Amino acid sequence: MDFSHAPVVQLSQVRLSYPSPEGEIEVLKGIDLSVAPGEITAVTGPSGSGKSSLIAVIGGLEPLSGGAAHVLGTDMSEIDERGRTLLRRQDIGIVFQAYHLVPSLTAQQNAALPLTLAGRTDAQNAGAEMLKRVGLGHRLTHRPSALSGGEQQRVAVARAFVAAPRLVLADEPTGNLDQRTGSVVIDTMFDLARSSGSALLLVTHDPGLAARCDRTLVIEDGRVVS
Ligand SMILES: Nc1ncnc2c1ncn2[C@@H]1O[C@H](COP(=O)(O)OP(=O)(O)O)[C@@H](O)[C@H]1O
Numbered sequence: 001m002d003f004s005h006a007p008v009v010q011l012s013q014v015r016l017s018y019p020s021p022e023g024e025i026e027v028l029k030g031i032d033l034s035v036a037p038g039e040i041t042a043v044t045g046p047s048g049s050g051k052s053s054l055i056a057v058i059g060g061l062e063p064l065s066g067g068a069a070h071v072l073g074t075d076m077s078e079i080d081e082r083g084r085t086l087l088r089r090q091d092i093g094i095v096f097q098a099y100h101l102v103p104s105l106t107a108q109q110n111a112a113l114p115l116t117l118a119g120r121t122d123a124q125n126a127g128a129e130m131l132k133r134v135g136l137g138h139r140l141t142h143r144p145s146a147l148s149g150g151e152q153q154r155v156a157v158a159r160a161f162v163a164a165p166r167l168v169l170a171d172e173p174t175g176n177l178d179q180r181t182g183s184v185v186i187d188t189m190f191d192l193a194r195s196s197g198s199a200l201l202l203v204t205h206d207p208g209l210a211a212r213c214d215r216t217l218v219i220e221d222g223r224v225v226s
């Protein structure tokens with residue numbers, strides 16, 4: 001059967017609760033979402049509305065508490081934490097606001113990491129190639145502490161795309177960067193997503209950026225409002 005047109009993300013009434021001393025607190029209250037292959041979706045909404053929680057469920061960082069989630073054809077309710085880790089490692093790239101690079105590794109090693117973990121012998125070459133594509137071919141041996149914020153985020157973008165994943169999640173990737181630096185990072189992400197055909201879910205507060213996406217999902221208080 002040909003699954004190439006199947007949605008990369010399919011959520012139906014997805015719920016997520018966090019435990020608290022006062023009992024469970026529900027932060028996702030029944031989210032429906034379908035993302036097509038290659039589609040670029042902006043996710044916006046007020047602070048605390050559940051955007052990062054949504055990214056965490058789709059990326060397998062948090063188990064859902066209710067509803068159904070299929071990510072890249074996998075039923076997220078049927079896999080455990082180890083299964084979620086493998087899914088994320090193999091087929092999902094994630095970019096966080098705070099870069100999350102490994103401090104002890106060079107830029108090249110950081111960019112190559114998903115392929116290194118997959119045991120690919122061409123990992124370092126591919127890492128170097130990706131760094132060239134994000135404009136950091138001259139920074140291969142630098143460690144994160146020797147890079148600016150914008151450079152670190154470009155390394156994180158290189159890492160997210162190095163394995164040509166079908167899905168990339170980016171949670172306010174320019175939140176720590178100034179406007180100009182941020183727009184370089186975003187242009188790079190759009191370029192890579194379009195050329196690799198990766199679907200992209202991009203959490204942002206920037207209306208101009210959301211307007212460049214194929215569509216916008218607005219979340220308020222754990223629900224999709226438009
Ligand atoms: N690990 C956690 N434990 C408990 N509550 C959390 C946790 N992470 C987020 N929350 C709560 O869930 C709600 C949604 O948070 P979040 O998804 O980070 O929103 P957003 O990214 O839209 O700002 C907030 O009320 C937040 O305090």
Ligand SMILES: [Mg+2]
Nearest residue numbers: 051052053171
């Ligand atoms: Mg957030």
